[in-house]
Amino acid sequence: MAEQFPESEEFVRLRETILSCQRCSLRQSAHGVVFGEGDSRNPQLVFIGEGPGAEEDRLLRPFVGPAGQLLDKMLHAAGFERFHGVYILNVVKCRPPHNRTPTVDERRACWPHLTSQLRYLSPRIVVLLGATAVQTLLGISSLSAARGRWHERGGVFFLATYHPAALLRNPAWKTEAWADMKMVVDKYREYVNPHHDSPFYPLADERSDEPG
Numbered sequence: 001m002a003e004q005f006p007e008s009e010e011f012v013r014l015r016e017t018i019l020s021c022q023r024c025s026l027r028q029s030a031h032g033v034v035f036g037e038g039d040s041r042n043p044q045l046v047f048i049g050e051g052p053g054a055e056e057d058r059l060l061r062p063f064v065g066p067a068g069q070l071l072d073k074m075l076h077a078a079g080f081e082r083f084h085g086v087y088i089l090n091v092v093k094c095r096p097p098h099n100r101t102p103t104v105d106e107r108r109a110c111w112p113h114l115t116s117q118l119r120y121l122s123p124r125i126v127v128l129l130g131a132t133a134v135q136t137l138l139g140i141s142s143l144s145a146a147r148g149r150w151h152e153r154g155g156v157f158f159l160a161t162y163h164p165a166a167l168l169r170n171p172a173w174k175t176e177a178w179a180d181m182k183m184v185v186d187k188y189r190e191y192v193n194p195h196h197d198s199p200f201y202p203l204a205d206e207r208s209d210e211p212g
């Protein structure tokens with residue numbers, strides 16, 4: 001069940017604008033617009049995927065199908081929760097038919113919504129889930145070319161990693177995805193909260209206390 005926090009008038013207006021959008025043809029086949037969800041009170045960490053899938057389109061919430069459940073598990077392992085200091089978005093807000101990749105024109109149509117959301121949320125760290133988010137936000141053509149290092153844009157740190165749906169198809173990639181998530185934890189400790197607790201990636205001084 002989604003936790004709800006009071007949202008500012010500006011954020012409510014932004015939500016209303018996006019929910020009423022008909023700017024591209026994706027809206028015609030989708031059940032509705034998936035705005036995104038999380039903690040809008042100054043989240044320092046934002047995750048961006050490609051677009052809603054079937055379950056997301058049905059419930060009008062992001063990352064709630066099997067891939068979303070995996071994302072929640074990864075967040076939890078790293079000490080994050082989607083409704084506490086985290087926000088989850090997609091590049092396009094309406095489901096592409098048959099889960100196809102959104103076209104460049106569709107991404108372009110939805111781009112003002114994404115930039116408005118990011119401007120409002122103003123995160124310090126943005127995690128890009130999959131190639132579509134990487135191409136759209138960083139202008140880098142492939143995930144492999146972007147993974148493994150931070151990309152700073154205007155004081156915001158972007159990290160590219162696998163989309164959880166890809167991890168479900170290729171479980172062997174989970175090791176690399178966890179390495180990426182540890183980079184996120186490190187950056188979060190560096191810029192947001194030096195005491196951030198992660199159940200599976202404790203602080204260095206706690207790690208050194210562990211029995212050998």
Ligand code: SF4
Pocket residue numbers: 018021022023024025026027033092093094106109110113
């Ligand atoms: S995908 Fe984005 S631009 Fe297209 S109709 Fe939905 S909200 Fe509007």
